[in-house]
Amino acid sequence: MSADVGERVALVTGAASGIGLAVARRFAARGLRTVLLDRSPEVGRIAAGLGAGAAGLVADVGRPEAVHAAMDELRARFGRCDILVNNAGIHPKKDGGKWTIEQIPLEQWNEVLAINLSAAFLFCQLALPLMRAQGWGRIVNVSSRGGRTASPVASAHYAATKAGLIGFTRIAALEGAPDRITANCVAPGPIETAMTAGSSPEVRAAFTRSVPLGRYGDPDDVAAAVEFLASDAAAFITGAVFDVNGGTYMP
Numbered sequence: 326m327s328a329d330v331g332e333r334v335a336l337v338t339g340a341a342s343g344i345g346l347a348v349a350r351r352f353a354a355r356g357l358r359t360v361l362l363d364r365s366p367e368v369g370r371i372a373a374g375l376g377a378g379a380a381g382l383v384a385d386v387g388r389p390e391a392v393h394a395a396m397d398e399l400r401a402r403f404g405r406c407d408i409l410v411n412n413a414g415i416h417p418k419k420d421g422g423k424w425t426i427e428q429i430p431l432e433q434w435n436e437v438l439a440i441n442l443s444a445a446f447l448f449c450q451l452a453l454p455l456m457r458a459q460g461w462g463r464i465v466n467v468s469s470r471g472g473r474t475a476s477p478v479a480s481a482h483y484a485a486t487k488a489g490l491i492g493f494t495r496i497a498a499l500e501g502a503p504d505r506i507t508a509n510c511v512a513p514g515p516i517e518t519a520m521t522a523g524s525s526p527e528v529r530a531a532f533t534r535s536v537p538l539g540r541y542g543d544p545d546d547v548a549a550a551v552e553f554l555a556s557d558a559a560a561f562i563t564g565a566v567f568d569v570n571g572g573t574y575m576p
């Protein structure tokens with residue numbers, strides 16, 4: 326059965342900074358029991374700052390055994406997982422810009438796939454049985470504008486994982502639907518976070534000029550969409566992609 330909002334457990338990966346932290350802040354403010362997962366050891370201290378209902382978990386989502394251990398701990402502590410936000414992601418930069426296909430080392434390709442895509446698969450695989458038992462669940466995967474269309478600043482591994490997340494989410498939506506589990510993506514455009522802080526001033530200036538709304542987004546611009554998709558109000562939305570990009574891509 327669907328739990329009261331205050332009983333729900335929300336897991337947010339990559340929650341020590343940027344978009345993930347903004348999502349966790351919104352969840353905690355709504356009274357959800359919010360688990361902030363990150364590879365940064367700072368995540369425990371950050372979670373403590375969000376109140377008694379929040380908890381931190383240190384794990385590297387690029388390591389399957391760490392994902393299993395994190396979900397074991399979540400199950401042991403809370404016995405449920407109502408909301409899963411697969412947000413942890415990396416976008417390696419080369420001299421403040423992109424890596425071309427000819428430059429990407431295979432180890433880096435594999436690392437980007439493991440963190441940005443395979444981790445979402447693993448978390449869903451482990452969270453779905455818990456959601457099915459509850460007859461309710463919300464999965465929100467953080468894709469990117471770079472997974473929606475060709476982006477001059479996206480490297481091939483990053484774009485491949487973000488496009489892959491969209492296809493994966495559609496199947497999760499179909500498979501979860503019988504148990505009232507929805508799965509959706511948000512696809513942010515340029516957002517002011519540590520990830521984009523690594524871009525060169527030239528890339529940032531060009532990107533800002535390309536945004537119809539004339540600015541980089543704030544992490545909370547994305548968190549607002551994630552919060553909605555994770556809510557009861559979004560019960561009839563599944564398999565969708567919400568573009569949160571300031572108008573840079575309008576399919």
Ligand SMILES: NC(=O)c1ccc[n+]([C@@H]2O[C@H](COP(=O)([O-])OP(=O)(O)OC[C@H]3O[C@@H](n4cnc5c(N)ncnc54)[C@H](O)[C@@H]3O)[C@@H](O)[C@H]2O)c1
Binds near residue numbers: 340343385517520
């Ligand atoms: N910032 C943007 O412009 C933008 C645009 C589109 C999509 N996104 C996506 O948004 C998501 C969040 O990125 P952000 O911009 O907030 O960046 P960020 O760097 O501020 O936050 C990413 C967080 O993920 C964590 N993380 C990275 N690898 C991890 C791992 N292996 N295990 C556990 N935690 C890990 C980091 O420690 C960090 O706290 C990413 O998936 C990113 O691809 C960002």
